[in-house]
Amino acid sequence: MKVFLLLILIVVAVFAIIVFVRRGSAAREQRHLEDARADAQRWYERLGGQVLNLHGEDPAARQALSDASERYNAAGGQLQQAKSVKQFELARESALEGLTYVRAARQAMGIDPGPDLPPLASARGAGQITQEREVNVQGQHYKAGPQPGPDTPYYYPGGRVQGRPVPSGWYSTPVWKTALGAGAGVLGGMLIFDALLSPGFGDMGYGDGYQDGMQDASGDFGGGGGDFGGGDFGGGDF
Numbered sequence: 001m002k003v004f005l006l007l008i009l010i011v012v013a014v015f016a017i018i019v020f021v022r023r024g025s026a027a028r029e030q031r032h033l034e035d036a037r038a039d040a041q042r043w044y045e046r047l048g049g050q051v052l053n054l055h056g057e058d059p060a061a062r063q064a065l066s067d068a069s070e071r072y073n074a075a076g077g078q079l080q081q082a083k084s085v086k087q088f089e090l091a092r093e094s095a096l097e098g099l100t101y102v103r104a105a106r107q108a109m110g111i112d113p114g115p116d117l118p119p120l121a122s123a124r125g126a127g128q129i130t131q132e133r134e135v136n137v138q139g140q141h142y143k144a145g146p147q148p149g150p151d152t153p154y155y156y157p158g159g160r161v162q163g164r165p166v167p168s169g170w171y172s173t174p175v176w177k178t179a180l181g182a183g184a185g186v187l188g189g190m191l192i193f194d195a196l197l198s199p200g201f202g203d204m205g206y207g208d209g210y211q212d213g214m215q216d217a218s219g220d221f222g223g224g225g226g227d228f229g230g231g232d233f234g235g236g237d238f
Contacts, residue, residue, distance in 0.1 A: 036088035037079075043095035044075045050102040056109050060148035060170070064105035064155045071098030096120055097157055104155035104170075108148040123158035129169030135195040143172040144196050166193060 051072050056062050071094050078091035096117055103113040132145035143151050148170045158168030161176045175192045 033085055033088070036085045036092070037082070040075070040079060040082070040088045040092040040095065043092055043099065044072070044079060047072050047075065047095045047098040047102065050099065054102065054105060054109075056105055058108050058148075059150070060153040060155070061105045061108035063153050064101045064108060064148075067155070068098045068101035068105065071095065071101065074098075093121055097122070100157040100168075101155060104148070104157075108155075120157060120159070122160070123168060126158035126160065126165040127167040128158060129167050133196050135192075137192050137195050141172070142175070142192055142196055144169055146170070161193065164193060167197065171196075 047068065051065065051069050054065055056065055075091050075094035075098060078087065078094055082088045082091055097120055099117050100120065103117070106113045129144055129146050132143070134141070134143045136142075145152050146169055148155065152170035152172050154171045154174045156166065156168060156171060156174070156176060159166060159176075166176060
């Protein structure tokens, strides 16, 4: 009888421990979820304030603010549907991306871009353009550089397009949108990126971050860009 009672006590104790641990784990997960929601909401509201209050006449500033507004709408939709930490983190990333466009717009307007932002996860290893670059691809002229201008009104915060790292900077045309398309559009976009970025990128001012990104993506382009990289096409356009 005593052994039976002892077994019951042990079972009850184990059950109580399991319930306690599960409740503690659930509470931690809920706190993590609430923290992720609050963090995403904070950046979203900050982006909203900038989008509503900034107005630029310069074409580059207008384009950057338009892109910021687009990311604001995307982040809002993601926040409304988010139910997990990962989903709130995606909304946060969209809001931060919008704020990078806001900083670009402020740069184009000649005003203080404001405090630095947390790095974008999507731009990790992409690097940034620090010198101007001009090329001709298939009869079309393309330009990229670190500063906005009449010839480079499209800002890109950095990221990967078709698996390839593309550095942040100002471009003459949003070729990353073409490269995200299908069929011939992808090829055309990749050729433009290759001409603008690959030939001599190590001494064109892209920096170690861009070089690392190219090495990471080497497997996506036939072992390091043999088909696209190194200036193998175009016969001297650049």
